[in-house]
Amino acid sequence: MSMIELQDINVRYHSGKSENHVVRGVNLSVARGECVGIVGESGCGKSTLLRSLVGLEGHWTGSISINGEALGPIRTKDQLRCAQMVFQDPFASLHPRHRIRRALSEPARCMGLPVDDARIAAALEEVGLPASFADRFPHQLSGGQRQRVAIARALIVEPPVLLLDEPTSALDVSVQAEILNLLSDRRDERGLTFVLVSHDLSVVAHMCDRIFVMQNGGFVDELSPADIGAGEARDAYARQLLAASFLEELA
Amino acid sequence: MNGTTLSRPRPMANAWGTLHSFFGELRREPLGFIGLMLIVALILVAILAPWIAPYSPSRQSLSEVLQPPSVAHWMGTDEFGRDILSRLIWGAQITMRTVLSVTAIVGPIGLLIGVTAGYFGGRVDAVLMRITDIVLSFPSLILALAFAAALGAGLGTAIIAISLTAWPPIARLARAEALIVRNTDYVAAARLYGASNLRLLTLYIAPMCIPSVVVRLTLNMATITLTAASLGFLGLGAQPPMPEWGAMISAGRRFMLDQWWVAVMPGFAILFTSLAFNVVGDALRDVLDPRHTKN
Amino acid sequence: MTDTKEILTVQNLDVTFARSAMKAVAGVSLSLGQGKVGIVGESGSGKSTLGRAIMRLLPPSATVTASKLTFDGNPLLSQSEREMRALRGNRMSLIMQDPRYSLNPVLPIGRQVAETAILHKGLSKSAARAVAAEMLDRVRIKDVARVMESYPHQISGGMGQRVMIAAMLLSRPRLVIADEPTSALDVSVRGEVLELLNELVTADGSSLLLISHDIRMVASFCDRIVVMYKGRIVEELSRLSDARHPYTLGLIAAMPDARHPVHRLRVPDRATFDATERSGSPA
Numbered sequence: 019m020s021m022i023e024l025q026d027i028n029v030r031y032h033s034g035k036s037e038n039h040v041v042r043g044v045n046l047s048v049a050r051g052e053c054v055g056i057v058g059e060s061g062c063g064k065s066t067l068l069r070s071l072v073g074l075e076g077h078w079t080g081s082i083s084i085n086g087e088a089l090g091p092i093r094t095k096d097q098l099r100c101a102q103m104v105f106q107d108p109f110a111s112l113h114p115r116h117r118i119r120r121a122l123s124e125p126a127r128c129m130g131l132p133v134d135d136a137r138i139a140a141a142l143e144e145v146g147l148p149a150s151f152a153d154r155f156p157h158q159l160s161g162g163q164r165q166r167v168a169i170a171r172a173l174i175v176e177p178p179v180l181l182l183d184e185p186t187s188a189l190d191v192s193v194q195a196e197i198l199n200l201l202s203d204r205r206d207e208r209g210l211t212f213v214l215v216s217h218d219l220s221v222v223a224h225m226c227d228r229i230f231v232m233q234n235g236g237f238v239d240e241l242s243p244a245d246i247g248a249g250e251a252r253d254a255y256a257r258q259l260l261a262a263s264f265l266e267e268l269a
Numbered sequence: 270m271n272g273t274t275l276s277r278p279r280p281m282a283n284a285w286g287t288l289h290s291f292f293g294e295l296r297r298e299p300l301g302f303i304g305l306m307l308i309v310a311l312i313l314v315a316i317l318a319p320w321i322a323p324y325s326p327s328r329q330s331l332s333e334v335l336q337p338p339s340v341a342h343w344m345g346t347d348e349f350g351r352d353i354l355s356r357l358i359w360g361a362q363i364t365m366r367t368v369l370s371v372t373a374i375v376g377p378i379g380l381l382i383g384v385t386a387g388y389f390g391g392r393v394d395a396v397l398m399r400i401t402d403i404v405l406s407f408p409s410l411i412l413a414l415a416f417a418a419a420l421g422a423g424l425g426t427a428i429i430a431i432s433l434t435a436w437p438p439i440a441r442l443a444r445a446e447a448l449i450v451r452n453t454d455y456v457a458a459a460r461l462y463g464a465s466n467l468r469l470l471t472l473y474i475a476p477m478c479i480p481s482v483v484v485r486l487t488l489n490m491a492t493i494t495l496t497a498a499s500l501g502f503l504g505l506g507a508q509p510p511m512p513e514w515g516a517m518i519s520a521g522r523r524f525m526l527d528q529w530w531v532a533v534m535p536g537f538a539i540l541f542t543s544l545a546f547n548v549v550g551d552a553l554r555d556v557l558d559p560r561h562t563k564n
Numbered sequence: 565m566t567d568t569k570e571i572l573t574v575q576n577l578d579v580t581f582a583r584s585a586m587k588a589v590a591g592v593s594l595s596l597g598q599g600k601v602g603i604v605g606e607s608g609s610g611k612s613t614l615g616r617a618i619m620r621l622l623p624p625s626a627t628v629t630a631s632k633l634t635f636d637g638n639p640l641l642s643q644s645e646r647e648m649r650a651l652r653g654n655r656m657s658l659i660m661q662d663p664r665y666s667l668n669p670v671l672p673i674g675r676q677v678a679e680t681a682i683l684h685k686g687l688s689k690s691a692a693r694a695v696a697a698e699m700l701d702r703v704r705i706k707d708v709a710r711v712m713e714s715y716p717h718q719i720s721g722g723m724g725q726r727v728m729i730a731a732m733l734l735s736r737p738r739l740v741i742a743d744e745p746t747s748a749l750d751v752s753v754r755g756e757v758l759e760l761l762n763e764l765v766t767a768d769g770s771s772l773l774l775i776s777h778d779i780r781m782v783a784s785f786c787d788r789i790v791v792m793y794k795g796r797i798v799e800e801l802s803r804l805s806d807a808r809h810p811y812t813l814g815l816i817a818a819m820p821d822a823r824h825p826v827h828r829l830r831v832p833d834r835a836t837f838d839a840t841e842r843s844g845s846p847a
Contacts, residue, residue, distance in 0.1 A: 059750035074457050095463040102461055111454035115476050125462035161607075168458075175462055190606035190777065195818035195829035202828060217751060224820030224829070247822035262751040264780040 019086060021179060021211040022048040022071070027080040029066050029235075040066045041078070042235035050178075053205065053212035055226035057219060057259065063235040064215045065183060071213070072103050072181050085178055099129055102172035106184035108164035112156040118142070118167055119152035122174055129175050137174075145170040145200060162193035166200065173204065180205075182214045186221060198225060219246055219263045231256040301552025307545040314358055315365040324352040326359040326512045335528045345530040347521065353534050356512035360535065363513050364542060367428055367497045368490050374432040376486050379439025384475050386440070387447025388466075398444065401437045409434035409492075410499055417505035424513075427506040431496050435489060442485050446478040480557040488550035491543035498539045514539050571738050571771040572596040572618065575632035579610070579617050579795075582625035588613045590795040596739070600765060602774045602782030605792035606815075611775045614792070615741045618773075619658050620648050636738055654684070657737040659761075661744040663724030667716040673727055674700075674712025680731045699730040703760050722753035729760045736768050743775045758785050779804065779815060791815075793837070810837040 029041040041063045048054045058064045069075035071082060076091035083089060084100045105111040112121055122141050126133035139149035145166040156164055165185065172180060182201070186194040198221065205212060216222050222229050223246040231239040231253060239253035251257045314321065323343075330350035338345045344353040386397040404412075409431075416430035450456060456473055464473070500506035501515025509516060514535040521532030572595065579589040589610040594601075605611045617628045620640060633640045635656060643651070652658070660666055668676055677696035681687050687695060693712075700708045703726040711719065711727075719727070725745055732740065742761060746754040762785070765772045776782050782789055783804045791799040791812045799809040807813055814832025 059752060072461060074460060098461055098463050103458070105454040105458065107454060111458060113455040113459075113473060124459065124464065128459075128463045128465075128468070171458065171462075191779070191815055192606065192818045192832045192834075195820075195831045198820070199828045199831065220820045220822050223822035224825065243822060243825055247825070258752055262755045264778075264784045 019050070020047045021050040021052070021085060022046065022213070023081070023083045024071065025081045027067065027070060027078055027082065029063070029070060029075065029078045031077065040235055041070065044080075044235075044237060046230070046237075048211055048213060050211055051205075051209050052228070053214060053226045055214045055216065055222035055229040056232055057216060057222050057229060058232035059217060059259075062232045064232050067232075068103070068181050068183055068213065068215050072101050073098055074103075095129055099175050099177055101179040101181055102175060102177040103181040103183060104165070104168050104172050104185045107188050108161045108168060109156075109188070111168050112164055112171075114156055116156075117152065118154050118156070118159075121156075121167060121171055122152070125171055125175050131175065133174075141170045141174050142167075144173065144204070146196075160193075161189055162196060165189065165193075165197055169197075169200065169204070173208075176208075177210075179211045179213070182212060182216075184216050185214070187216065187218060194221070201225070219259060223247065231259065298552045298555060300548050301555075304545040304548030304552065307541060308549060311361055311542060311545070312365060315362040318358045318362050322352075322355040322358040324355040326351065326356045327510050328352070328355075335524060335531070337528070338530055344534045345528070347517070347531050348524065353517075353530065356517060357514070357535060357538050360512040360514045360517065360538065363424065363507055363511060364494060364497065364538075367424065367431070368493050368546075370428045371431050371435055371493045372486050372490060374428075375435045375439055375489070376482060378432075379436040380443045380475060380478060380482055382436070383440035383443025383445075384447045384470055384478055387444035388451050388470055388474055390448075390451075394444070397440070401440050404434065405437040405441075407434065410496060413496060413500060414503065414505060417500055422505045422508060424507040424511070427497060427500045430500070431493055434496075435493065438489070439482055439485055443478045443482055446481055447474050450474045450477045484550060484554045484557055487546060487553050491546035491550070494539060494543045494546065570595050570597050571636060572773075573632055573634045574618065575630060577614070577617060577628070577630040577633060579613050579622065580627045582627075587795050588626075589617060592792075592795075592797055594790065594797070596771045596773060598765075598769045598771055599788070600762070600772045600774060600786040601788045601790060602776060602786035603790045603792055604776060604779050604782050604815075606777060608794075609792040610795035611792050612743055613795075615658070615743050615773065615775050619652060619656065619741060620645075621652075621658065653737075654735055655737050656739040656741070657732050657735065659725065659728050659732075659740065659742040659745045661748050662721060663728045664716045664719075664721070666728060667724065669716050672713050672715055673719065677712075677727065677731050677734070680734045684735045695734065696730070699733050700727065702733060703727075703730045704756065705730075721748045722750065722757060725749065725757045726760060729757070729764055732764055733767075737770060738768075739771045739773070740764065741773045741775070744777070745774070746781070747776065747778070754781075779819070798837075 024044055024046040027041055027044040028039070031038040031040060044067060046054070056064045056067070066075060070078040073089070073093040078091065081088060087097065087100070089097055116124070119138055122138050123133045126137070135152070138152050142149055142151055147163060147166055147170075151159070151163070156167070159167065185201070186197050189197060201212070202225070204210060212225070214222060214225050223243040226243065229241045229243070229246065230237045231241065231251070233255050239251055239256040241251055241256065245251060246260065249260050251260055328351060330346070333342070333346050333350040335348055336342055336346040342352050342354065344357065346352055347356070382397055382401065386394040412434045413427070413430035416433060417426050420426040420429070451474060456469060459469055459473055497506055498515030498518070501513040502519045504516070504519065506515060507513035517535040518532045521535070524531050574592060574594040577589055577592045578587050580587050592614060603611045603614065613622065616622050617626070618633070618640070620628070620643070622628065628641065630641060635651070638651070640648070658666070667673070674693060674696055677699060678689070678692040681692035681695045682689065685692070685695065697708050697712060700711060705711050705723065705726055711723065716724065740761070745761070746757050749757060758781075761772060764770070774782060774786055787802065789801045789804065790797055791801070791809065793811045798811050799807065801807055801812070804816060807816060811832070814830070814837065817830040818832050820829060
C-alpha cells in the first residue's frame, strides 16, 4: 500500500476575474519508505503542491491520502502528525525568541506527547547536536545547525512522512553534505517516506528513487537518478534543465 | 551558501538580545542618553516629591504673591504665593501618572486588537481595522475634549479620554507586524504541529510585535504629555488646586507680560518632558528596530 | 601570469573589520588580464569582501591594506571617493545577486539605460533611448518597449541582470565584478545570463571576476578558478581535475554527483586542511 496518494490535485487562486491555476491535475503515488523528488523552477507550483499535501494550503481540489487516511483541507492533530515539513531558509524557520529547548518541546506539547529534558537531549543527539544547545537561541547557531534543529523539530512528533522544501539550498556545499547524510541516515533508521522539492538536480538524484519534473503546475517527465547521471530525458524542458545544471563538470 | 551574510538584515532575535545592552548602545547616541537621564530624573522627582519639594504645593502665602525667582523661591511664586518649583515637582507626579496609566491601558489594547486583526485577516481584520480607522479619523484632542466634557473634568477622565484616542496607531502598527509574522516559516511549522490559534497569537506572534510597539509607545508618551497638558490648560484635566502643568500655564497666562515665570516655568517642564520622550523613542528605535539601523 | 595586458593587479590585500581581530581577507594576490576568472568559496571565505574591497565599496568600519592594488594603472587605494565614483559604473562595474537593488527603484528601466548612453556616448535624449532599446534587444529582452517603461520592482531577477548587462554594454567597463550574479535565478535563465556576460567580456576584451559558491558553474564558465578559504587563496586552477589542495578536493567530494551515486556523501574534514594550511601547503 502506498504511503502518499495524490489524485488529480488542482490548486486555483482567484483574484477578481483572473484565475491563477497553480497546480494542474497532479497524480502521485509514493510507496512507504520511498524518496520522491520534484524539480522545477520558481513558480512551477512545486511548493504549493507540497504545502497542499502537508495541510498548510487549503485551496486544493482532488484527493489526498497519507498512510491510508483520506485528508481534507482542515486537519486534525493526528492527521497533521502524519507529515511534517522542513523549510528552505533555516534563518526563517525557527522562532527567533524561542530557545532551542522551546522549539523542540512545543511540537510535542501541542501534540500531547510527553516531553522532558532527556527527550530533548535525545532529539538533539539524533541530529548530531550536543544537548547543551537546548539553551541557545537560533541566532547563536549557524545555518547548518539551525537546519538540524528544524529537522529535529519535524522528527520529534515521529511522523511517517517528511516533506523537504529545498532543505539545503541556503547552505554551503560541505554543510549540505552533512544535512543530506543526516536525512539519509534518519530515513534508513526510521523507514521514513520523503518528498523532496529542489531546483538542484544533483541533490535530487542523490537522494531520490524517482524524480518528477514539474512545469507550469503539472508533471512533464519522470526520471530515475540514472537518467540524470546520463543526462537523458524524454521531455524537452527536462533536457533543458539537465543541460543547465553543469552536471558534467565533476570528473 | 551565498556570500552575502554580511548584508543580511539583523534578525529580530538580535533586536531583543540587544535590549540588555541598550545602555551600551545609548552611549553612542548622546542625545538619547541625555533624554533617558532626563526621564529617569523626572521619575525620581515624581516619586520623591514629598521629600524634595521645598514647600507644600498648596501652601498659600498672601505676603509672597507673584514673587520673581529668588533664593527662597527658585522659580518664583504664583498668584496665591505658592512656590512654583514645589508645584512643578508635585506636577511631575501627575504627569507621570497620566503618561504611565495611558501607556499601560493603550499598549495591551492596541497590541491585542492589532495582532488579532493581522493574524486572522479577512472579516475580523476588516471589522477591527474599520473601527480603528474611525477612531483614528477623529482629532484626538477634540475627542478627548468631548469625553472629558461628557464624563466631567478630572484626572481620571483625562486618562480615559486620552487612552480612547491613543490606541489606534498602536493597533495599526501591531497589525502590520503580525501580517509579516503570520506568513513566516516558523508559524507554518507551528501550524503543522497543531498549535492553537490562541497559542500562536500569544506565544509566537505577539512577542515579535512587542519591540516596535514599545518604540511607538515611547514616542507616544510625548504626545500624551502634550495632550494631558492641553486638557489641563482647558480646565478639563486635573482640577485646581492640583498642580497640573497645563493648568498652571492656564492660570499664569493672566500675568504673562509682567510675571512671565508663572507660565513659562511649567511651559519648560512640558517642553523638556515631551522632548525627552521623543528623543528616547528615536534612540530606542535605532537600537530595537532592525529596519532603522544605521550603516 | 597572463601574456595580455594586466587589467587588475592585487598584491597582499588584507581586509580587517573594526571589531574583529580576524582578517576577513588575508594576503590575497591576484592578477587579472582579459578573460574570466572565478572565485569560489563557502560563506565566510571572504570572496564577496574581496570583490567589494577591489571596488572600494566596503563600509568605513573595514580597513583595506595592500602592497599593490592597481586597476588599469590607477592605484585604487589612493583614489578619492570622487575619483572612485567616476571609475565605478564606468570603467569598473559590479553586478550583484539581486539586480533590483542596483537599479534606481523610482526610475523606469528605459531611462536608466538611456542615462548610461547619455553619460558615456554623449548622445541626445532621443538617440539615447534608441540606443538603450537596441541594447535591451541585444540582451534578448522580449517586448523591449514594455520593459523600458517598467520599474525595477516589476521585472524578474533574470530580466534585471540582463538590464544591468545592457547598461554595461554601453559603458564598456574594463573590469566587471559579478557577485553571485545567477544564484537568485532559475536554472534555465542562468545559462543565458552567463552567455551574455561572456559576450560582454569577449566583445570588449575586458576582464570578469565571477564570485560564486557554485564550483560546477565556475569551472564550466571561467578560464581560471581561484579557491578561497578563510580569507586566503588556497589554490588557483585552470581545471577542477588539477585540484590538489585538500580543501578543494573536500569541496568537490562533498557535492553529490549523479554519475557516481553514493549512499553517503563525504563530508570535508576541516581539521585536516586547517592543519595543512598551517604547515604551509602548495597554495
